[in-house]
Amino acid sequence: MSNIEHKSANEWYVSRFRTFEDKLNGQSKSFLHDIRKNALVNLAELSFPTNRNEEWKYTNVTPILKQNFIPAMISTFPKIKKEEIKQFLFKDFDYHLIVFVNGLFAEELSTIGNLPKGVIVGGLNRVTKNNPDSISKYINNLSKIDNAFNALNTAYSYDGLVVIVPEGMILEKPIQVLFLNTSKDDLVLSVPRNLIIAGKNSQVSVITNYRGYGNKTYFSNIITEVYVEENAIVDFYKIQNENDESFHIEKVQAIQKKNSVFNHYNINFGGAIVRNDINTLHDDQNIETHYYGLYLAHGKQHVDNHTFIDHAKPNCMSNELYKGILDDNSRGVFNGKIIVRKDAQKTNAYQQNKTILLSKTATIDTKPQLEIFADDVKCSHGATVGHLDDTSEFYIRSRGVPQELAKSMLIRAFANDVIDTIKIEPLKEQLNHMIFEHLHRVEIENKV
Amino acid sequence: MLSIKNLHANVDGKEILKGINLEIKTGEVHAIMGPNGSGKSTLANVLTGNKSYEVTNGTVLFEGKDLLDMDPETRAREGLFLAFQYPIEIPGISNATFLKTALNEIRKYNNLAELTPKEFLDRIKDKAKVLGLDDTLISRAVNVGFSGGEKKRNEIFQMLMLEPKFVLLDETDSGLDIDALRIVSNGVNIYRNPNNAFLVVTHYQRLLNYIQPDFVHVLSKGRIIKSGGKELALELEEKGYDWIKTKEFETEKV
Ligand SMILES: Nc1ncnc2c1ncn2[C@@H]1O[C@H](COP(=O)(O)OP(=O)(O)OP(=O)(O)O)[C@@H](O)[C@H]1O
Ligand SMILES: [Mg+2]
Numbered sequence: 001m002s003n004i005e006h007k008s009a010n011e012w013y014v015s016r017f018r019t020f021e022d023k024l025n026g027q028s029k030s031f032l033h034d035i036r037k038n039a040l041v042n043l044a045e046l047s048f049p050t051n052r053n054e055e056w057k058y059t060n061v062t063p064i065l066k067q068n069f070i071p072a073m074i075s076t077f078p079k080i081k082k083e084e085i086k087q088f089l090f091k092d093f094d095y096h097l098i099v100f101v102n103g104l105f106a107e108e109l110s111t112i113g114n115l116p117k118g119v120i121v122g123g124l125n126r127v128t129k130n131n132p133d134s135i136s137k138y139i140n141n142l143s144k145i146d147n148a149f150n151a152l153n154t155a156y157s158y159d160g161l162v163v164i165v166p167e168g169m170i171l172e173k174p175i176q177v178l179f180l181n182t183s184k185d186d187l188v189l190s191v192p193r194n195l196i197i198a199g200k201n202s203q204v205s206v207i208t209n210y211r212g213y214g215n216k217t218y219f220s221n222i223i224t225e226v227y228v229e230e231n232a233i234v235d236f237y238k239i240q241n242e243n244d245e246s247f248h249i250e251k252v253q254a255i256q257k258k259n260s261v262f263n264h265y266n267i268n269f270g271g272a273i274v275r276n277d278i279n280t281l282h283d284d285q286n287i288e289t290h291y292y293g294l295y296l297a298h299g300k301q302h303v304d305n306h307t308f309i310d311h312a313k314p315n316c317m318s319n320e321l322y323k324g325i326l327d328d329n330s331r332g333v334f335n336g337k338i339i340v341r342k343d344a345q346k347t348n349a350y351q352q353n354k355t356i357l358l359s360k361t362a363t364i365d366t367k368p369q370l371e372i373f374a375d376d377v378k379c380s381h382g383a384t385v386g387h388l389d390d391t392s393e394f395y396i397r398s399r400g401v402p403q404e405l406a407k408s409m410l411i412r413a414f415a416n417d418v419i420d421t422i423k424i425e426p427l428k429e430q431l432n433h434m435i436f437e438h439l440h441r442v443e444i445e446n447k448v
Numbered sequence: 449m450l451s452i453k454n455l456h457a458n459v460d461g462k463e464i465l466k467g468i469n470l471e472i473k474t475g476e477v478h479a480i481m482g483p484n485g486s487g488k489s490t491l492a493n494v495l496t497g498n499k500s501y502e503v504t505n506g507t508v509l510f511e512g513k514d515l516l517d518m519d520p521e522t523r524a525r526e527g528l529f530l531a532f533q534y535p536i537e538i539p540g541i542s543n544a545t546f547l548k549t550a551l552n553e554i555r556k557y558n559n560l561a562e563l564t565p566k567e568f569l570d571r572i573k574d575k576a577k578v579l580g581l582d583d584t585l586i587s588r589a590v591n592v593g594f595s596g597g598e599k600k601r602n603e604i605f606q607m608l609m610l611e612p613k614f615v616l617l618d619e620t621d622s623g624l625d626i627d628a629l630r631i632v633s634n635g636v637n638i639y640r641n642p643n644n645a646f647l648v649v650t651h652y653q654r655l656l657n658y659i660q661p662d663f664v665h666v667l668s669k670g671r672i673i674k675s676g677g678k679e680l681a682l683e684l685e686e687k688g689y690d691w692i693k694t695k696e697f698e699t700e701k702v
Contacts, residue, residue, distance in 0.1 A: 390500065391500075391536060392536045394496075394497075394498050394500075394520060395535070395538075396536075396538070396546075397497075397519070397521045398496050398497070398498075398520045398521075398523075398529075399521075399606065399610065400521050400524035400525045400551075400553040400610070401521060401549055401550050401553055402521050403519070405553075406521075409538060409549075410538070412540045412541060413538050413539045413540045413541055413589075415540070416540025419540070420540070444545065444549070445545070
């Protein structure tokens with residue numbers, strides 16, 4: 001049964017390609033188009049993952065495949081006004097703002113502002129036209145097509161975030177990237193294709209902010225490639241707050257060079273089915289990688305985080321902390337893969353996953369996956385699943401605080417380890433606010 | 449103020465309190481002493497409403513109201529306060545947020561207006577000074593990274609902030625150095641007045657030199673086996689608990 005459905009999903013998306021191609025005008029001669037056409041072949045051949053696939057054991061994507069989504073380029077959706085986006089933005093700090101609507105660059109909504117010389121922040125389509133050489137060697141060079149979702153993104157890749165920070169450049173203000181997804185009638189497929197290149201000795205902070213506008217079902221299927229060159233520092237925040245009817249799949253593939261630092265923050269609130277693959281390859285020595293994750297789910301939400309750190313070289317460290325709060329009938333999946341290859345002596349790798357279940361029917365499948373081939377390494381991992389602590393709740397209530405508020409305090413306390421690692425101070429309080437809003441719980445604000 | 453009659457309570461199905469009777473009047477300070485595991489913290493937890501402790505028999509009236517019928521937050525709003533033997537850490541919640549939330553809940557219940565931010569901050573400064581606490585403590589997360597002694601001091605700070613009518617101190621002296629003990633006791637004595645009352649659980653006479661009790665009770669195996677004035681504490685310090693136990697054992701035998 002499911003095979004037929006999956007095949008028809010492939011057929012559906014392959015069949016839309018001609019219409020898509022017609023929309024490209026002059027763009028069908030760019031190097032990007034060769035990439036698309038190759039991916040189209042993959043899209044016809046590769047099957048969408050099923051639960052028989054070990055990597056997708058706990059995540060059933062059938063509900064995504066049952067619907068015929070229309071790639072954003074060939075679908076219709078309402079125009080968004082500048083005033084409308086304000087409510088979705090993180091505020092109280094300075095940033096360069098770039099906005100995508102259904103994955104397509106919306107210049108009129110963006111306020112990129114002044115950028116230091118040589119820095120590029122823009123939409124992929126524009127950059128492909130104007131600066132093809134700056135990206136042609138990078139795009140699609142890191143991310144392999146692992147499954148039909150990746151092929152689907154690549155075949156329809158047209159726009160997405162491009163950030164290029166040249167050697168030695170420190171971008172002072174973070175880049176806030178709003179991916180707003182919206183539609184009136186069509187079931188829209190949004191396929192942002194993101195590329196971040198942080199040159200040698202450069203530093204950049206990017207906040208990707210995925211939001212749903214309205215309650216129409218849509219599907220975000222994203223690929224993000226990140227190059228962290230020698231000595232570079234990249235802080236990459238992903239805050240996913242799609243609407244509850246939507247589907248969200250992102251694959252991040254990063255590569256790090258000597259002495260570089262990559263901090264990935266992965267905060268998930270929305271979506272009916274969410275799947276994140278966060279992969280980093282250590283391509284030289286003295287590299288640091290930090291993964292921080294927080295996933296909240298309620299109702300029937302399903303959120304799956306698969307992380308992977310490929311320790312291929314010696315003297316590197318990785319540190320991972322993923323925490324989840326699951327309510328109602330929601331379901332979480334965490335799979336933390338760490339490979340320490342034979343050469344990777346003196347590796348330090350730490351991983352922790354902690355989940356709190358707020359209801360009797362919420363569930364989590366958590367699995368560390370450590371494959372260690374070097375002998376001189378320090379690795380540790382741990383996974384805990386529990387409930388809000390009764391003794392702590394009693395302590396708080398014994399001060400006159402009602403039970404609901406006491407629980408909120410404990411939720412905030414639990415999320416704090418992750419929230420506290422965020423370097424942009426105003427973001428912390430806004431995320432705390434989103435936690436309570438999302439869990440439909442009384443808010444605790446740290447204010448006097 | 450507090451009237452405990454024939455109180456029995458279980459933990460994990462095991463009977464820990466086996467019929468406690470105790471009358472505490474407004475303005476009084478009572479001390480409870482007794483060996484480890486005799487049920488002192490259990491009594492404190494039962495009075496505060498910890499639901500891991502199951503009351504199987506007896507009544508507790510607090511200013512004439514049925515205390516056992518109230519949830520922990522209502523007891524606090526009625527004016528009960530427990531300084532915990534092991535205070536809890538709450539990362540991500542500042543002392544200010546915590547106390548402001550608690551204080552406003554208590555005030556709301558008693559039909560009082562919320563404190564203005566200025567009133568609140570003034571009160572904090574005031575009370576922090578009494579206990580020799582640094583003002584910066586207020587922006588730190590509740591008990592996170594506090595030393596054992598600091599946690600105890602913070603309990604008393606909370607007491608001063610919330611102004612309860614009836615205070616239970618569960619081994620607030622343990623883990624305090626000599627100076628801290630003096631400061632904490634001073635905090636309690638400043639707060640002590642004819643309109644409130646205290647039940648002080650301790651192992652040591654030392655604390656009772658500072659906080660002078662009106663009555664001393666000995667709790668053993670879930671029962672109050674002896675009560676007296678403050679001189680009883682001195683006697684216990686000198687002779688331990690065995691002499692009472694033996695005596696009681698003999699009376700039971702007879
Ligand atoms: N939450 C609990 N779960 C299981 N047993 C408990 C619990 N709380 C108390 N007990 C048991 O009840 C008995 C009385 O404990 P309690 O803590 O009241 O003693 P205490 O008099 O306060 O002792 P201490 O002087 O050591 O503080 C002990 O045997 C203890 O192990
Ligand atoms: Mg005790």
